[in-house]
Amino acid sequence: MALIVQKFGGTSVGNPDRIKNVAARVARYQADGHRVVVVVSAMSGVTDNLIKLAKEIMPLPSEREMDVLLATGEQTTIALTAMALHAIGLKAMSLTGAQAGILTDGVHTKAKIQNITPKRIHHLLDDGQVVIVAGFQGETPDGQITTLGRGGSDLTAIALAASLKADLCQIYTDVDGVYTADPRIVPTARKLAEISYDEMLELASLGAKVMQSRSVEFAKKFGVVFEVRSSLNDNPGTIVKEETRSMEDVVIRGVSLDKNQAKVTLVRVPDQPGVAARIFKALGDATINVDMIVQNVSHGSGKPATDISFTVEKADLLKAQKVIEGLRPSVGFSEVIAAEKIGKLSIVGVGMKSHSGVAGKMFDVLAQEGVNIEMISTSEIKISVVIDLAKGEAAMKAVHGAFLGT
Numbered sequence: 001m002a003l004i005v006q007k008f009g010g011t012s013v014g015n016p017d018r019i020k021n022v023a024a025r026v027a028r029y030q031a032d033g034h035r036v037v038v039v040v041s042a043m044s045g046v047t048d049n050l051i052k053l054a055k056e057i058m059p060l061p062s063e064r065e066m067d068v069l070l071a072t073g074e075q076t077t078i079a080l081t082a083m084a085l086h087a088i089g090l091k092a093m094s095l096t097g098a099q100a101g102i103l104t105d106g107v108h109t110k111a112k113i114q115n116i117t118p119k120r121i122h123h124l125l126d127d128g129q130v131v132i133v134a135g136f137q138g139e140t141p142d143g144q145i146t147t148l149g150r151g152g153s154d155l156t157a158i159a160l161a162a163s164l165k166a167d168l169c170q171i172y173t174d175v176d177g178v179y180t181a182d183p184r185i186v187p188t189a190r191k192l193a194e195i196s197y198d199e200m201l202e203l204a205s206l207g208a209k210v211m212q213s214r215s216v217e218f219a220k221k222f223g224v225v226f227e228v229r230s231s232l233n234d235n236p237g238t239i240v241k242e243e244t245r246s247m248e249d250v251v252i253r254g255v256s257l258d259k260n261q262a263k264v265t266l267v268r269v270p271d272q273p274g275v276a277a278r279i280f281k282a283l284g285d286a287t288i289n290v291d292m293i294v295q296n297v298s299h300g301s302g303k304p305a306t307d308i309s310f311t312v313e314k315a316d317l318l319k320a321q322k323v324i325e326g327l328r329p330s331v332g333f334s335e336v337i338a339a340e341k342i343g344k345l346s347i348v349g350v351g352m353k354s355h356s357g358v359a360g361k362m363f364d365v366l367a368q369e370g371v372n373i374e375m376i377s378t379s380e381i382k383i384s385v386v387i388d389l390a391k392g393e394a395a396m397k398a399v400h401g402a403f404l405g406t
Helices: 016-031 046-057 063-087 117-125 154-165 197-205 213-224 244-247 275-285 314-331 360-368 389-404
Strands: 003-006 035-040 094-096 102-104 112-114 130-132 135-138 146-147 166-174 193-196 226-228 238-241 256-260 260-271 293-297 307-315 335-339 341-346 375-378 382-388
Touching: 003 016, 003 154, 016 035, 016 063, 016 117, 035 063, 035 117, 035 154, 035 213, 035 275, 046 063, 063 094, 063 135, 063 146, 094 335, 117 130, 117 154, 130 154, 154 166, 154 213, 154 226, 166 307, 197 213, 197 238, 197 256, 197 341, 213 260, 226 260, 256 389, 260 314, 260 341, 275 307, 275 314, 314 335, 341 389, 360 382, 360 389, 382 389
Parallel strands: 003 035, 003 166, 035 130, 094 130, 102 135, 166 226, 193 238
Antiparallel strands: 102 112, 135 146, 226 238, 256 341, 260 307, 260 335, 293 307, 341 382, 375 382
């Protein structure tokens, strides 16, 4: 008898029929003698609708109130899932993140899990119940509702699997596993049987929508092996685990395109020590994650100056612009330019550590497609470029074809 944590994403619980399918799948595992903890996301589209409602009230709502609002999406799903299990004769109880013992820090909309006290879950499992936990949310020590960022239900599932010492963690989604690229954009993309934590982490952080990057980081830290698989069939999925030597034989594991990036450029920033530190400290204090950074020398008369460009998530663009404008009097830059129509195209693979010429090949492919590169970022196992969003999908197909076949 195994203890299994199963996470079902928004499309997997997108309507009553799909919630009933989830209940039937859970029932099969329990009938085999397993104890099951289910983590669910909000139903597909619900979180986006709640955000839209909030922004109709005001463009930049209070982050505390946003957490209170958005947490209701998952609470709807846990209750409906419990009802679906009751309807087929199973004992089940739904728990909010707080009721499940998930304790977080106080950073609203992007909280980090500090501790999990799963006593209540253990008691319910011992009573023969299926436990359904609301993903994406937790509670601060002083009782404030928090959320874990978009895709945070993945983190809830991985963290619960680690805390409960689960035998198996399954992440159910609307695709069969992790592919070499988004199959909706690249029809020739292939499903991977396995992938390393580091490769999955890079793909998740670079725009692949299969997993939240923080959840993969957590899994790596605590050694949680998990499987990404479809809730719509019984096909085997993709196992995410520690890197093995054979994985280096594959140079590129996958290609991703992140369409949710925005670029901010500060023009003619004084070229003095400490200026960049002041800018990025202010952004960090506002909990804005900065990804790629490029600094260029500004040519012209007058005092030495530089242009600084960086990327943030589109959702953080307004907040970033507000922070930057607040720095204008003290820093003294001349202009701020924001661009939303960009895409971040990336290739990922642990094999890049031992193979040369990968960057040159990627840049050559993009040149042949007439795609201009605006920014470049690299690590040991990935290369990312910022390009015109209008050419993003065509560029993705071309790069995938060059490295992984058409």
